[in-house]
Amino acid sequence: MTKNYLLLISLVASLFAQESAEDDLLSLLQDDMQKYSKIATQTKQNVDYMPYVVSVLNNEELTRLGILSLREALSLVPGVDISIGMAGVKNPIFRGSNPFAMGQSKLIIDGVMVNDQMFGAYNQYLDMPIDIIERIEVVRGPGSLLNYVNAYAGSIHVITKANKDDGSDKEKSLFTAFGSDKYVMGGFLASYKEGGFELSSDLFYQQHDKSVDVRIDRLGNGGEAPQELKNYALGLNAKYQGLTLKSRFAKNESGISYGQPFSLSEDPTDYLDVSNNFLEIDYTFEFAKDIKGNFSLGYFDETRELKDKVFPDGFMLMMPPPGIILPDGRYFLVDYKEHTFTERFETVFTNFKDHTIITGIQLSQSRVKKDIASLSDDGLQSFTINDLLSTSKRDKVSVYADDLIEFDEKNALQVGAKFDHFNDVSNQFSPRIAYVHRYDDDNIFKLMYTHSFREPSWREEYLVGQHFFRSSDSQAEAVEAYEASYILRFADTDSIKFNAYYLDNKHQIHALDPTRTFQNSGNGHLYGYEVELKTEVASSDQFYLNYSYVDGDNVSGLLTNTAQHIAKSYYVHTFNTALSLSTLLKYVGEKERINNDLREVVDDYMTLDLSAVYEHKRSGLTLTASVKNLFDTKYYLPSPIGTYPDDFEQEGLNYLLRLEKRF
């Protein structure tokens, strides 16, 4: 900047006298264009013209729609639905790809992947309020925007406001929200900058007291599924020249909901608590002009503590030995901790004309630190203690290379490959090739092929039988994805996007067999398309619609637990620079069951949300009032066979009030 400024002074001083100054001005302009092109690429502003399919959700857009959390934001993305697993855990499902597995999608927060090894899960982060989120980049399909992450069905990259990457000043704000079921949330964003040093932070706390009435569970009992939540997190980041530190410390305390073995607990004090912490230190430096290196060290840990009364008082065991009565029922307790260290070295070459080449190597070492599963048949007086998992380590080495070749203004090709070696899973090779043809500014065509995989989670590979079992020889799931995309832009902010795909899935892992054993259960083929329309109907009215269709088979030759038709739409009317009103409509089609589940299909449903946002510029205050599921639609997410016959009822009419003060 200083160099450029001096250059500018010298050139203007001589502008009217020397022609050579023109070259300096050209150089300054080229620097500007490069700088802003780089930011546009980093912030995915130029995404329509790049060789991948990604949905970008910005904070401003999410605020106007009254979206509360990351989970709600994801429900806007074409082809994304939600499934419910053990203990009521909600998991995003992309394009119907194996709705019985976690870990098919990856969650990355500020460049750090946060899926755990135990389940491949990241659901404990999904309640993160959008108040701390700058942008969410969602890739549908196995292509990932980060070379060191192998996504399978999709990847979600959250960029927090504390890690804003567009070069502008970071926000400072206080925020709070109140809603139905005694929902309360509060937090702040803070930042400090002095010379080359920058410190930024976010903190939030939220809780609610939700519970759901259940008519009958798998043991024939009715009652309440307690879903109360206490969730808090602190993000802390620092930057000094090439050195960056990113960290997040989070805890999620929740009710046991539908129970670990899909039965209601008699004990209202049962819980599932999950703590996650990560810390990453990066050092970026320039080897030579246009060759950058980045060295990164990361640490991630997760602690899971569970107490669940899995059998009620007086329950008679049918498992061997049969006929035993448990007068005090049975408690199942888990005390589990894992951690992962990562070391990564990445190089970015932009010194070859028209090429951006990224190469890297990442090592990771995951270990179980606590591995205790306890049973108590006497009301927590004494315990039978076992290991939860049969092994406690996974080492991984990944090597990757990627080249984005900009042949000319119209054509670009991306070629990449990643090789992964595990100590406990067979070697994996994942190539990717993508081509984009920009016919003109408004017509863009894309073709993509990607191979990817998902290694079995520790639960799937190493679980020592506790209601579920594992097969010791599970292979990684694999997918070949073929995608074609067309984008028509018909005004600055208006576009239609069409994306068709074919997914060839192999070795899908689930535990839907009668023995509840996680194992590779065959192949599947999914194909479909997604259409998105975004347009300004009038100068103050914005309309958005997406529709996704999927067909094929994901489990046992059927398309199960998957809506073939999903549509999401919103309409925002801006009255003036202060006030806007939005409606958000979601339709999710009916869902088929697995072939031995004789229940009726899961009904389709439609929900409507209404939000008003008032922004008082002078004071920096933004007030959002939302009514969600306005017509109190009763709708359900599918339960696994032999568990809850009535499925999982979802939230009816509810309210939300949010207030934000920016400084």
Add this chain to the structure above:
Amino acid sequence: MRIFIFLFFALNLMALSVDPLLLRAQASVFPKIMLLDKNIEKKLTDNKLVLSIVHTDDEHKYAQKLKDMIDTEYKHMLGKLGLEPRLVSLSDFNTSTKAGAYYIFDASSTEIKKVISHAKNNKRICFGYNYQDLKANVLISLFVKEKMYIYLSKSALQEYKIKFTPIFYKIAKVLE
């Protein structure tokens, strides 16, 4: 339900969505482009480069933002020349409004055409926020594709009769 319908179709006030990154890029790039006008020395006001940002009431906050960005980046100086971004309300604009160049957000209204026409008649650059406005005779804009481009309207250039130094054509993309 009627209330909702009423609210949706109630009397509109103009709302403009502005991309902050594009605005920042324009704040950085456009003043430099002014220097590439071969006759810029004849277009100075009190030895200052004046960029008039002409805006409607609803565009005022973005116009102010653009001015602030230019002031922050250049600190009122472009080398040894003064640089002054001036906010001009569209309703106050008249042909005596002097400037070295003009900037507009949206060329779709009839009233803004007088700004474009004034710029053209006085051989001043008219920058546009939106590249689509090059069709409405705006001379220069920025556009983000796989990278950022400076778009220059060829037909407008012939009408504006502004001579740029040859290096400008090395970096700008001339649109037919």
